Amino acid sequence: MALYSKVTGCGSYLPSRVVTNAELAKRVDTTDEWIRQRTGIRERRRAEDGELTSDLGVKAAEEALAMARLSGADLDLIVCATATPDETFPATATRIQERLGMCQGAAFDVQAVCTGFIYALAVADNFLRLGQARNALVVGAETFSRILDYDDRSTCVLFGDGAGAVVLQAAEGNGAIESGVLSTHLYSDGRHHDALYVDGGPSSTGTVGRVRMEGREVFRHAVVRMAEAIDAALTANGLNPGDIDWLVPHQANLRIIEAMARRLNLPEDRVVVTVDRHANTSAASIPLALCEAVKDQRIRSGDLILMEAMGGGFTWGSALVRW
Secondary structure (H helix, E strand, O other), rough: OOEEEEEEEEEOOOOOEEHHHHHHHOOOOOOHHHHHHHOOOEEEEOOOOOOOOOHHHHHHHHHHHHHHHOHHHOEEEEEEEEEOOOOOOOOHHHHHHHHOOOOOEEEEEOOOOHHHHHHHHHHHHHHHHOOOOOOEEEEEEEHHHHHOOOOOOHHHOEOEEEEEEEEEEEEEEEOOOEEEEEEEEEEEEEHHHHEEEOOOOOHHHOOOOOOEEEEHHHHHHHHHHHHHHHHHHHHOOOOOHHOOOOOOOOOOOOHHHHHHHHHHOOOHEEEEOOOOOOOOOOHHHHHHHHHHHHHHHOOOOOOOEEEEEEOOEEEEEEEEEEO
């Protein structure tokens, strides 16, 4: 009998503070219309002063654990995807671990920016498939508002704060997986560092730094790279685009999301879109969107879900999950 990962719970958390385009327009040279036309974003959430990435992650994790009918003490693995950790070290995952009451196993962070949740899901899935863990928590959590330059209208309007989480549990199967993680596909190409990065860090400047981005270059690569990741997932599982029930993409830009939907020939009502209300929450965006669609019962048992993302690095990837 082979081991595989079954998704048994998901959870999400958004800070209470809503920041509209109109509010940002008072601070930088932009307008609500300009932002909506180019990105599809209407508003985003912002963490309060003193509200940390781990705080967001814990709240999403608690909800996911409740759905899975587990406690933190049942976990033996936490993988947290974040580009905005509480501290340089220790890992934000260990802060989450302590607050959930998990005293065994392993907890660590992965950093692949907007592709972070796909990377973390792949890492946890492999742990379970190899029998190195039984109950895993995968968290995507970000406080991106802390690394934005509010004098740069091309970036400060794009990002928001939030967290999402899923619980994976090891299951045994013989043959086709009826529900669970079917496959994950990860990629990176460090030659494109300068297109999307933060201009600081402990080793380079001793400062946190701020987000810098060449928007057109990122857009051009995103359409191509995420299409590659989609094709890889379909090919690996012998599927056609028409077999996909739901596309749950990284929520960075509505035009990119629409381009991916057209590639799959998916109707608008089969694509989960939250970018208008959440903006780009980096590693949190996919689990936030996934959890929303699960909560409102759009995603149901047996549905085939395709997740894909691209982030700074460049990193990109996809995951195929049977709910």
